[in-house]
Amino acid sequence: MTDTTTVPTARAVPLAPAAPGPQPVPASAPRQGTQVIRSAEEALEAARRFAQEIAPGAQARDRDRTLPWQEVERFSQSGLWGITVPREYGGAGVSTGVLTQVVALIAAADGNFGHIPQNHYYALEALRVGGSSAQKAFFYGRVLRGERLGNALAEIGHKDFKRRTQLLREPGGWFVQGQKFYCTGAIFAHWIPTLVSAQEAQGERQYLVFVPRSAPGVTVIDDWDGFGQRVTGSGSVQFERVRVEPEWVVPFTASFERPTTIGPFAQIIHAALDAGIGHGALQAALPFIRDHARPWIDAGVDSATQDPLLLQQLGNVHVRLRAADALIARAALAVDAAQRLPTDDSVAAASVAVAGAKALSTSASLLAGSKLFELGGSGATLAAHGLDRFWRNARVHTLHDPVRWKYHAVGNYVLNGVRPPRHGAI
Known part of the structure; x- marks a missing residue:
């Protein structure tokens, strides 16, 4: 999510540190109850059922600022996280019209929850456009097993939109270093797609790095204190020389050229x-x-x-x-x-x-x-x-x-x- 306001560099005291967070499952692990939706009709019906489930608790979660951990897990199990995965990779490949109906149904029931998967679907589109066949097979497969994508895109404290979080390519490996804010869904995610800059011969280029939520050096802080969208998990993420694999790095600048x-x-x-x-x-x-x-x-x-x-x-x-x-x-x-x-x-x-x-x-x-x-x-x-x-x-x-x-x-x-x-x- 892109924040267009300039926020002072001084940060608010975190409301609460994030829980350790979910762990990615091994590639060979069973789905453990996660459904795989195969059609638009199944997607819309699943969205209607899920909206009915979460609506009764929406007011209390917002009032008490209770992060919807259990609801997020049920959403994973419903298969709705994977509805935009293309058919050739095992998903439903639903149309944009169906996706927007799903989002609207859930947002009507709980506007907070409706926001959580937004960047998940965004990252999957960035992957579809810019990722290699191997990257698509890997991440699409994990999403269909119930893994969730968050985001770490926006940065604050500056009047420009320059990305200061860096991808460092060193002889000993590749590392992500920097800090992000308004990272909707990152608290609940298995992977945090992170927008980074890298210095190259042709100038600065941007990449979307799929960083494991559990990687050493990743700190997710529950410090979002806006008066709305209070339980979307839109806190901060800090990256302290987080080692990443080249296979997790998807071109981003190239996707807009x-x-x-x-x-x-x-x-x-x-x-x-x-x-x-x-x-x-x-x-x-x-x-x-x-x-x-x-x-x-x-x-x-x-x-x-x-x-x-x-x-x-x-x-x-x-x-x-x-x-x-x-x-x-x-x-x-x-x-x-x-x-x-x-x-x-x-x-x-x-x-x-x-x-x-x-x-x-x-x-x-x-x-x-x-x-x-x-x-x-x-x-x-x-x-x-x-x-x-x-x-x-x-x-x-x-x-x-x-x-x-x-x-x-x-x-x-x-x-x-x-x-x-x-x-x-x-």
Whole structure:
């Protein structure tokens, strides 16, 4: 996840050190109950079941800041971690549209949990685009056995986007040295795909290194204290001369020197997550309005469910969320087309379609989280209900990258025919 804000170098005191973390299983180990999903239908049904399982505990986990260790393990066992693994490597190879539906279903049930696998799917796409056949076979196989990928991409304390975490190629081996922040999912991961820089003859190049969570020198700190997305495992990761194998290093700069779908693929997952949080807010608002809200005195009706201005506002939220869904579905088709035939034009079209979806899903999710209180009344703000988590989660997650630049990308493309830049934040 890319953090576009500049945070002071001084760090907050960690809320709690991370647990030792999960260990990668041997390559020959059995799946130990992990399912392998084979179709889009199975993926959507598994997502519906899992969403129903985690929804009842979402409020308490957010309130108490309880990391969802057991829920993450059940998610692994469900097979949903592996749904984007291509069919030729044993996975379901679901379409982008199915993936976004899965993400939205889970985010509606728990916006915190919906964020955890985002970078897992992102890393799998980076692997698909830039990895060798041997790397794909190795990591896809591990994912299908239930292993999880986190991320260590973002860095703070500087006003630029230069990656200061280094890949050191020395005679005695290859090492990763540096520090990352906003590492969503790293706490729960078996592998932490880490964006590093390396000095080469042609200049600085970037690589995505799949670092074992259990490797000596890796420290994962549970120090994320944002007011939203509180239990996503988005803490810090420190790398102290962590030895890595060349087989774990995937080219990254090279994947943006040609048209690829890494950027729009990553962004559409964020859009689906935002839309899901918005739907969760709307679903929470409906019973609260029916059971607790009062009509305004000037409405002249006996029930809030008959208040004409409340109905108008509620209808507006519903329409905007459904419009966001439609733009996400449309953009997903463009991403799939670009994956099949990546050209300058197809990838640009996908990026612009996703930018539009991201712009609308951002405003729709924030609107839903805010209107929940306006339409529910003062009672909706009571801590016992925990309804503030929808707006808090939407507000924090939609800061992932500035939506104003989505509008700019769309406008520049439509008016001037300028293709969006190739990077992971468009």
